[in-house]
Amino acid sequence: MKRKGWFQVLRPLSPRARLAFGTLSFVLPIVIWCIVSYVPAVWHPQMLITDPGSIDYLQVGMRMNKAAFAEAVAEAESEHKDPPKGVSSNPIYLPAPHEVATALYTAFVTPSPTKDSPWLHQSLWHSMQVIFWGFVISSIFGVPLGILCGTYAAFARLNEPFIEFFRYLPAPAFGALAVAILGIYDGPKITIIVIGTFFQQVLIIANTTRKLDGGLVEAALTLGTKKLALLTRVVIPGILPDLYRDQRILLGWAWTYLIVAELIGTTSGITWFITQQARYQHFANVYAAIMMIGFIGLGTDMVLALIGRRLFPWDRTLTKNA
Amino acid sequence: MSRKTAIGAILGLFLWSATGAQPSQAAGLTIGYSDWPGWVAWQVAIDKGWLKEAGLDVSFQWFDYSASMDAFAAGKIDGNLMTNGDTLVTGAGGGKGVMIMLTDYSNGNDMIVGKPGIKSIKDLKGKKIGIEVGLVEHLLLLEGLKKNGMSQKDVTLVNSKTNETPQVLGSGQVDAIGAWQPVSGQAMKALPGSRPVYTSAQAPGLIYDVLAVNPTKLAAHKDEWIKLIKVWDRVVHYINDPKTQPDALKIMSARVGLTPEAYKPLLKGTHLIDVAEGKKVFKKGPGLNSLYGSSKIADDFNVDNAVYKQHQDIESYIDPSLTAAVK
Numbered sequence: 333m334k335r336k337g338w339f340q341v342l343r344p345l346s347p348r349a350r351l352a353f354g355t356l357s358f359v360l361p362i363v364i365w366c367i368v369s370y371v372p373a374v375w376h377p378q379m380l381i382t383d384p385g386s387i388d389y390l391q392v393g394m395r396m397n398k399a400a401f402a403e404a405v406a407e408a409e410s411e412h413k414d415p416p417k418g419v420s421s422n423p424i425y426l427p428a429p430h431e432v433a434t435a436l437y438t439a440f441v442t443p444s445p446t447k448d449s450p451w452l453h454q455s456l457w458h459s460m461q462v463i464f465w466g467f468v469i470s471s472i473f474g475v476p477l478g479i480l481c482g483t484y485a486a487f488a489r490l491n492e493p494f495i496e497f498f499r500y501l502p503a504p505a506f507g508a509l510a511v512a513i514l515g516i517y518d519g520p521k522i523t524i525i526v527i528g529t530f531f532q533q534v535l536i537i538a539n540t541t542r543k544l545d546g547g548l549v550e551a552a553l554t555l556g557t558k559k560l561a562l563l564t565r566v567v568i569p570g571i572l573p574d575l576y577r578d579q580r581i582l583l584g585w586a587w588t589y590l591i592v593a594e595l596i597g598t599t600s601g602i603t604w605f606i607t608q609q610a611r612y613q614h615f616a617n618v619y620a621a622i623m624m625i626g627f628i629g630l631g632t633d634m635v636l637a638l639i640g641r642r643l644f645p646w647d648r649t650l651t652k653n654a
Numbered sequence: 655m656s657r658k659t660a661i662g663a664i665l666g667l668f669l670w671s672a673t674g675a676q677p678s679q680a681a682g683l684t685i686g687y688s689d690w691p692g693w694v695a696w697q698v699a700i701d702k703g704w705l706k707e708a709g710l711d712v713s714f715q716w717f718d719y720s721a722s723m724d725a726f727a728a729g730k731i732d733g734n735l736m737t738n739g740d741t742l743v744t745g746a747g748g749g750k751g752v753m754i755m756l757t758d759y760s761n762g763n764d765m766i767v768g769k770p771g772i773k774s775i776k777d778l779k780g781k782k783i784g785i786e787v788g789l790v791e792h793l794l795l796l797e798g799l800k801k802n803g804m805s806q807k808d809v810t811l812v813n814s815k816t817n818e819t820p821q822v823l824g825s826g827q828v829d830a831i832g833a834w835q836p837v838s839g840q841a842m843k844a845l846p847g848s849r850p851v852y853t854s855a856q857a858p859g860l861i862y863d864v865l866a867v868n869p870t871k872l873a874a875h876k877d878e879w880i881k882l883i884k885v886w887d888r889v890v891h892y893i894n895d896p897k898t899q900p901d902a903l904k905i906m907s908a909r910v911g912l913t914p915e916a917y918k919p920l921l922k923g924t925h926l927i928d929v930a931e932g933k934k935v936f937k938k939g940p941g942l943n944s945l946y947g948s949s950k951i952a953d954d955f956n957v958d959n960a961v962y963k964q965h966q967d968i969e970s971y972i973d974p975s976l977t978a979a980v981k
Contacts, residue, residue, distance in 0.1 A: 389846050389849070394846055395844070396845075396846045400846065404846075449909075507721075508724045508728070511721075511725050511728050511730060512724075512727075512728035515730050516684075516686075516715060516717075516725045516731060595718050595721060596721060596724075597717070597721065598686075598715040598716055598725075599716050599717055599718050599721070604716070607718070608689070608910060609911060611689065611817075612912055612916075613840060614911070
């Protein structure tokens with residue numbers, strides 16, 4: 333591949349370059365993270381106490397700013413007592429890559445701490461089910477309504493102004509209300525996901541429908557297609573590939589509501605793990621859990637993209653830049 | 655793969671994941687609990703099977719603290735573990751609860767932490783304090799100021815979320831913060847040299863933690879609640895007995911994701927109340943050693959700070975008869 337071939341406008345990359353850039357998009361952040369974590373000269377604004385010496389308010393494992401540490405050392409030395417010792421470290425909220433990797437591994441192999449609480453993979457599975465049901469319920473209503481709004485202007489006027497208004501209301505604000513109506517288990521959680529997804533879904537799908545090539549509709553009318561058939565035989569098949577792609581994006585959208593949704597009612601799923609670990613400042617575990625969600629999201633999307641290519645082989649946008 | 659099989663495969667996957675998505679609803683009584691040592695203590699009874707042993711069909715549901723009050727106010731759980739002050743707040747909002755037993759009082763876990771150089775409450779005169787206005791730490795601060803002949807007018811309050819107080823103190827923009835464990839511990843760890851200038855150990859009984867139950871469920875399940883209080887007595891003795899304490903610590907720390915060693919100090923700052931002591935606290939009196947007196951102070955505080963407008967009828971919130979019925 334020629335070097336200048338990389339920056340051609342709206343042209344696909346060669347398979348090798350695609351793979352290389354795709355890998356780099358992950359490798360680069362990790363390399364930066366490693367440098368910040370393992371090279372003491374980069375950042376490391378604090379000292380991790382390894383020996384408190386004669387300073388009574390210090391304990392092994394505390395972190396303090398370097399300036400304060402220098403003061404403590406000077407104070408001890410001026411009194412001819414043991415100065416505290418420590419090593420350069422990053423703040424507690426930035427654990428090193430290997431710590432997160434270890435946390436990721438141990439989180440899965442550690443049995444659930446108490447008898448009745450789930451293992452981590454069970455918690456994750458529970459979270460996925462909440463997302464799944466939220467998304468399915470939202471889609472059952474959102475997809476048909478979106479298509480109708482996109483197809484018939486009357487439907488659009490009847491629904492869209494209100495939906496435009498409602499989509500600005502933050503879904504978590506409905507938390508206490510959802511609990512009052514639906515109880516404390518999965519009902520209110522799924523509801524939050526639905527509220528967070530549905531309104532965007534209708535608008536996005538309506539827009540996608542409007543972008544359908546007008547020539548197709550005209551050709552169908554010329555050929556004498558009846559009104560209903562125009563919808564079922566022309567509009568819907570015409571937008572399917574785009575609709576499928578919209579749904580993939582919206583599924584990601586649903587995931588972003590997971591944490592607030594799971595804090596409503598009983599604390600469950602992966603959120604329980606994340607909030608509990610964060611409360612006690614075990615940030616390696618928090619990052620590990622966030623990564624799990626990332627892996628699941630990316631994995632699902634890749635599988636769906638693959639399936640999409642099989643379902644809609646005529647749709648070139650799926651293979652072009654994706 | 656044809657299109658139809660692909661669609662079929664997706665549908666199949668969805669349906670398969672669907673099975674078991676709905677949790678089974680508990681048939682018996684449901685109680686909400688959250689991350690506070692006096693409530694995590696119930697985990698001992700749960701894990702040891704003492705509830706079943708007592709013939710109780712009670713399920714404990716883990717909540718975020720404020721979410722547990724929402725669920726209780728909405729009548730979705732039958733009982734909730736909360737502070738006496740918050741029981742009044744929830745009740746003033748329409749989610750009435752009756753306090754039938756005490757689990758503990760805070761004995762040092764709640765604290766006002768001063769930055770290095772601040773050694774006592776008196777040093778706070780004219781200074782800024784980061785605190786979540788209207789919450790228990792605010793009440794604790796007022797009590798501390800009062801005991802030192804000062805009042806809220808002598809300090810400036812900076813409204814801060816309790817969970818964020820370690821960063822607020824670390825920023826150097828305030829001279830002290832108010833928080834409970836484990837947040838207060840983190841604040842001190844993050845700013846070495848900072849120390850507690852006033853803690854709930856100096857005002858025991860200012861914050862009682864209770865089991866508040868839904869009034870209709872109280873009448874309908876009186877025997878079960880009494881049995882539950884008996885189980886609590888067993889829990890307190892199991893935790894306080896040095897022989898069994900390590901096992902109890904193991905169970906409790908596992909619930910919140912800590913090691914037993916790390917959990918021990920948190921337990922120390924909590925004074926668990928067994929049935930015998932509970933009976934005494936249920937006696938009427940004006941001071942902090944009575945639940946009535948403590949709740950009265952909380953009620954005044956809530957009205958003064960516009961948490962709610964009308965004074966609450968304290969007696970309607972307290973039913974000492976169940977604890978008294980345990981021999």
